[in-house]
Amino acid sequence: MTSHRLNKWESPKIEKPVNIIVGGYGSGKSEVSVNLARFLVLDKSFTARPISIMDLDIANPYFRSREASAELEKLGITPINPEGAQFYADLPIILPQIRGAIETAAGTLICDVGGDDVGARVLSSLATSFDSSTYDMILVLNANRPFTSDMAGCLKTIGEIETASRLKFTGIISNTHLMDDTDEEIVMRGIELSKEVSAETGLKLYFVSAEQKILDKIKQTNIDIPVLPLNRSLLKPWE
């Protein structure tokens, strides 16, 4: 598996049992969540197991992390998704086991949340289940999205999501991309903006994520933060 081949950079460090992955629409939250789960399960030095992934996206009807469930389950990751016909719905349904899974999180739980403040609102109904000492809430930042292309936009998004979720961010993931048009320059520009937002807000910059084929073209010395190589799982039918 390419995602587990020797990373020429430092690997992402996951510190808390509960990791809430949030961001604007199209920032790449689901792809990052799926890849992070896969990376951790394959990383033998990572011991906070078992690893589960929870799809909390109630805003998007398609291209959600639940679509990669079968693949993740094979690797030993536990997917937590709506069941039956609700699997296909975009209704604000919170399964009873969701609250339980958050409160009793053993090992590592990755929560993939829907986009923008609209998607993050689901967190407010669960806010009392999150213990501030056991969770990180991480913003996935894509500088190529219109509403998070500059500092002002990022700060606005952070504020809106924090208000809607009733939770505070603890960190940032730089995931700047332009789908198939992504190049090294785009990834590097994204890191720059993420560093600026990190400096302005005091939020920790956890890691940068980018497709393996782009990372292969970047010099080791050019990135000084941990790196999560991506192998896309949430593809369009013709890809």
Next chain:
Amino acid sequence: MAKVLMKGNEAIAEAAIKAGANNYFCYPITPQTEVAEYLAKRMPEVGGVFLQGESELAVANMIFGAAATGKRVFTTSSSPGISLMQEAISYMAGAELPCVIVNIMRGGPGLGGILPAQSDYFQSVKGGGHGDYRLLVLAPSTVQEAVDLMMLSFHLADKYSNPVMMIGDGMIGQMMEPVEFPDVYVEPEELPEKKWAITGAKGRKPKVVKSLFLDPYQLEDSSWHLHEKYELMKKNEVRFERYKVSDKNEMMLVSYGTMARICQTAIDALEDEGISIGLFRPISLFPCPQDAIYAEAIKKNIKDVLVIEMSTGQLVEDVERAVVGKKKVSLFGRTGGVVPSPEEVINKIREMVTKKSKKTKTKKKA
């Protein structure tokens, strides 16, 4: 302008603003609600109107009223919502009002589901509402094309004083792709003055915009006048694209929207196996590129015409009409929100090509 990453729904919204359409009326429905979410943020920035009505019925009639002022107006919805709008759409066609309606299609009939479908072809192309009228219907297959066709839709609506509909399956609305917008939108050609626009009758005679004609001869005149417009559209607005069409093709696929992209992936894979297939992709659904489909289908090398759509068979009827029995037209359809994979399409084509070659071999032996 540099490329940005946008969800189809957002890109459609931004394209409308680029084309100077600052009047948007809507009612939310999956999978197109992001258009409304985006415009709720954007319209105040450009001094436009964003209004969420109490239902699709209300919205469509708001469009009717707003269009009568001569301003560029639009709405977006998804299948069941579009059904609710049909009465006002027929009225607007009758009253010759330009407007743009976007349908990001989901599975039907009835409330159906929320996953991608193409089962509103008949509704869009063959009427939907009552009376002798047509909509100009465009179908993009990429987010960039959705942007381009959205801007063009406003132009064509004004050119013909007629509602224009852009339809895409749910994926067009939901998927993210890089897109580019023009810095300044330029009309492709000069547009007629909107002399009919209701702008306040101070100092001039009142104008009347209506679709009611009690005198049957007047109504007949009006209907034939509309008909002439539709004939002009058939002459001037046919749009399509061909992919890997050559005299080596054994078969021609006909498919539109994102389904055509799945066909392209299948065609590329089959090419590696030495099976040559071409794709005909209608971009304008009304007018249907009938003559061009006929011209491709009758070519000697084409043994089969296969229509692939996300429905139980709607576009296929227009393809049959175009081919007029000269070649066999078959259908491969999935529906209800089930999107066929390139593998399914490949298998279907392989099965048809193998059957054909077996038949030919048997004939030769005899």
